[in-house]
Amino acid sequence: MTVTVDEFEVADTADAWISAGFTVDPDGVCRIGGVGIRLVGRDRGAGIVGWSLRDLPSDQPVDGIPTTRSNTVATVGAEHANGVTAIDHVVLLSPNLDRTVAALAAIGVDPRRERDGELGGRPMRQIFFRLGEVILEVVGSPGTTADGPSTLWGLTYVVEDIDATAAFFGGRAAPTKPAVQPGRRITTLRHREFGMSVRTALMSPPTLRA
Template sequence: MIAESLDHLVILVADHAKAVATYETLLGRRRDWQHMSAEDGTVTTQFALSNTTIELLAPHGSGPVGDRIRELLGDREGLLTSLVFRTSDIGDAHYLCHRRGLKPGSISHQAANYSGLSRRWARFRCEAEVFGEVKVFILQQEENELPYLRASNDAVTRLDHVVINTGNPDRAMASYGARLDLRLALDRTNEDWGARFLFFRTGDTTLEVINRLDNSMTQDDPDALWGMTYEIEDLDAAHERLSDRGVKVSEVRKGRKPGTRVMSVKSHDLGVPTLLLDTKG
């Protein structure tokens, strides 16, 4: 198996300090990790959830990666850009990716320190064209992965799902399912909602791939990482906390999934459409 779970997602951000403060407010939890790379010209901050990690990546000083982030962002506050899947055997995963036409790059080994915690990991990138220009990485944690720390009942606990818009569902089926080993849990067209939905499960996370029936995207258009839904223990408590902190949110309403309630975030989302969910519906 190549992808055993979703290790983390990457959101590119323009202003690191502002983005970290914004996401600490939204998630209701403090950052868990941060490191700077003078060589790349970047600063990275991570928030560990129970089933994955959210990474904010920003330019810092001068460097090739930081300069590329500025170019990609333009005047945007943030951009959801990468999926990083976890493997327990980076060598075997690299071999399988090569055999399956995912065109993996070379394996790189990296290390960093933050507040006395040393971490090491290895990773490689797959060819973006195979995934409709979505950036996909495979990573093995080699030393000291981030622990998940429980927070209050009004804080985000886990990522329920991430949404990918596509004009080419067959490509998504082949790339995420057959090649990457994600389990296809649902393939359903809903005329009332105007879309075909593909749900891929990896670990405790779902990739929700949506093909709009209005032909707003063609088969040749690049896919787009679009938005995220986070789970919270108590949505009413979260509504009160966020409203008190000046975050614009909708009223709590019944979710599409039976037994759920949802609330839309209308500010403090770094430009990434965000929904909050609990299971008290």
Template sequence: MILGLDHIAVAVDDFETAVDSYRRLIGREPELEPRDGANRAWFHLANMALEVIAPSGVGAAGDRLRARLDAAGEGIWIAAFQSDDIATDARLLSRRGLDVEPFRDVARVRAAGLDFVLTAGRIGAQPSPALAETAIPGLDHIVVHTPNPDRALGLYGAKFGLDLRLDRANEGWGARQLFFRCGDAVFEVGASLKAPVTDGPDRFGGLAWRVADPDATQVRLAAAGFDVSEVRTGRKPGTKVFTVRNAPGGVPTLMLSAEPLTEAA
């Protein structure tokens, strides 16, 4: 079964620049891993990891990454789910009508135009070394935009088996939001109430990171050269949020206060 969100891969053109930016944004020192025609930087957090990846040479991963960048540009490329039995979960998803490709020790899944991976996960991984007192401890949620919310319910709930906690329509925001629990993070799917339902592809939206002190984190990121909004009251009672307008890889990025995470793998 799927245990949670293992990692998110962000595809970039300029590896060194993106890694330096995420190092300053997250406030942690990554683990570098060049292999198979691609450079990778892993930022391990308490509840998941961020993989920054760019093509670097000859290899299957580099070729796939170049094709992705040519087709869609920089941004979130893959969401990887942690599985306790990859072979069994891959067979189940295939029987449920998804496009599944076993590959080495993982399984690739293509669904609603998005790329997912089933993986055993970051076994034994510890959070990357903190470079600042306001280093980000973990991810709060990833956002996916869909033109078809009922399809999304069937895909992410019935087929992937994610735990739907809330299905909310808000006319004032003009949006319907589906919140799936995914380990110690949330997989949020949003749909416009103003647009017609279509069979078009889903697309990855942005990332919302948990921070213990939004005010101090906003000051740190502004000093590090990021274009940040003012800290404002969040939609969830008792929370504060702010936006990072120029996050690396063009990924829409939000920082929000939440219960602190335990620094554990």
């Protein structure tokens, strides 16, 4: 069995996401590819406040992240006016990389690759996992440990046409620039201007490799 993402729970209103060009079902779920984003309202706080995963061995938090075991089948995604077609990756901020990797291994999810770099002059390590169609990017400081839970920090989407998406958002998105991934381009949304609490980026589709 492969653990995959069913839904993310986000403490935003449906109106905020609709204003940013997302289609939201009457039940408050924004369907992107085979993943749902359940908008649970600001009474739950802010940002991504939990997720549901398929094929979990047990129903328990994953490194402190509220987690629900799901048995639902992936549905077809909706069409979105902003051009979003899929979720590329979700970023998880870890205060203890070894602990997070061990927690993911306990549910049968192993790292695919990792990359070292810097953030604000401090060492940073990115460790990548695959949860079905979604890449999980775990980010933390190597050699540094702290207490407290990991958190789901932000979402990056694939869009059909990055220039059309940038034009759709106008001045409420940063200028498009080359992404870290070769051949791809990225822009970041000024999400707070829409009343959204999730950090949001949008990328051109992956390039085809021979």
